[in-house]
């Protein structure tokens with residue numbers, strides 16, 4: 001076991017780990033490089049022997065998306081690691097490809113606030129494929145940062161990133177900007193989808209409006225909902241008795257016929 | 267497309283040393299200039315591994331790699347999955363990647379090889395086929411060749427059509443289907459055939475061809491090619507697939523129906539298959555990166571369907587199919603259309619019945635029907651000796 005003063009080690013592999021290195025463990029080095037315990041100012045480091053990549057995996061069995069992106073930036077340039085990227089990435093569940101390299105390069109252009117959110121929500125590379133379509137991420141960063149204060153969930157965020165990204169690629173930045181003057185996330189989402197999916201949104205709005213023109217039995221709440229590639233009518237009913245049920249079924253049957261006549265069924 | 271134009275559309279030809287003596291390699295080296303040919307012992311672009319970038323995908327269309335296929339050639343039709351109504355046939359993949367460039371091409375969702383690969387051992391595929399003969403020679407067996415590569419666009423170079431047509435002559439109950447968006451038919455027209463070769467075209471209105479089917483033959487040339495095939499006694503078929511929505515879609519597709527029905531009659535083909543735009547969700551990324559968002563395909567309003575693919579809203583699909591079916595039926599009720607790769611729900615809502623129950627569909631792929639059509643139409647077609 002060889003301990004050397006921290007100050008004697010270089011920090012080529014410093015990648016801003018999110019958590020401080022556990023106090024119960026020594027700092028670790030490899031050859032003349034510090035590998036773990038970057039947050040320590042003084043003391044010594046235990047020098048590990050063996051191949052760098054497997055050692056790195058043992059020290060950091062999991063890395064967040066940001067940490068991966070940061071380490072990738074270092075590993076892809078460093079003479080000790082740049083020809084071992086495939087071996088380095090695979091234990092993290094990532095398949096080495098030029099596409100992945102391109103993705104990491106794009107990720108480095110994403111604003112720190114957005115990256116922070118992606119990290120908290122544990123986004124994976126495939127959740128952020130939209131980045132690959134951009135040559136510059138300035139507008140994307142600008143608009144997505146406006147979305148984050150609404151406290152969006154992971155799945156909603158991933159979906160909206162893509163919708164906003166696509167609208168930007170469709171040169172609709174100004175229209176998207178307008179939407180951000182609205183103060184509710186639900187309304188923002190509806191509006192974004194209205195611009196991205198104008199035909200189906202218009203159709204759904206029409207169907208919703210038309211629904212109100214039919215004589216629905218009392219305590220029956222009809223609502224069109226979109227399920228995947230189809231639109232379905234959802235009915236909520238309050239029924240008080242056998243007779244009430246029978247009566248409502250009769251009235252509903254009449255509504256159904258009228259809807260058919262008006263060609264309202266999709 | 268003239269051979270010279272075809273050759274000059276490629277950046278380079280890589281030939282695996284193992285394939286050196288293959289008829290394919292020998293043919294290609296006659297056409298390609300020396301400086302474009304490299305003999306290799308391993309696949310080129312070895313640094314391109316795994317998922318491709320848009321640039322790598324573009325490059326893969328420009329570089330041919332000739333090598334033997336190591337594996338089983340025959341696979342079942344990709345449509346034959348639970349929940350999907352589709353035809354049932356065998357596919358012969360003698361290559362991987364296409365030299366044309368349709369924005370919606372499904373190859374974008376699964377190709378991760380950095381070249382346009384052409385397999386040099388077609389004879390092994392034919393041997394596999396031959397091995398089916400003891401049990402299946404008298405059964406209807408249908409082989410399609412346009413799944414992972416266009417059946418004919420490279421045929422002026424490969425001349426694989428010759429070997430295939432010749433092979434199928436001995437199997438009158440079997441049928442061979444070429445599926446293409448090219449007009450490359452001249453190279454096989456003089457081949458003697460057994461009346462069991464179907465040459466089919468995917469067609470779309472010229473407006474869609476110009477916007478979304480880059481590098482393919484224009485509509486007129488595809489229809490001309492079909493006429494030539496018909497005149498030589500080949501069976502022909504059309505696939506109006508994928509139908510693509512755009513503001514003037516009705517007029518576009520009416521024109522298409524007009525152009526088709528002016529030149530062909532329902533007796534010329536057993537069916538026309540119809541499908542609407544659909545793709546695997548992952549494919550959208552590559553399409554977006556390669557074609558931007560101004561394409562009618564990338565900007566389309568697509569939603570996840572039950573089978574996991576992205577499709578137009580069901581009601582729009584229904585409207586598009588019904589419109590097309592009516593446009594044909596208005597011209598003649600004898601036109602036979604079927605919806606390929608559609609969910610049973612859309613089948614029912616557009617045609618009123620399940621595919622298995624649609625008259626004429628179950629026996630569409632029965633070679634007896636093909637022969638029935640053959641004898642009916644050969645009397646009217648001008649078959650030249």
Ligand code: SF4
Pocket residue numbers: 364365366367368370371372373414415416446447482
């Ligand atoms: S012709 Fe077919 S295989 Fe070729 S690019 Fe178009 S869709 Fe793809």
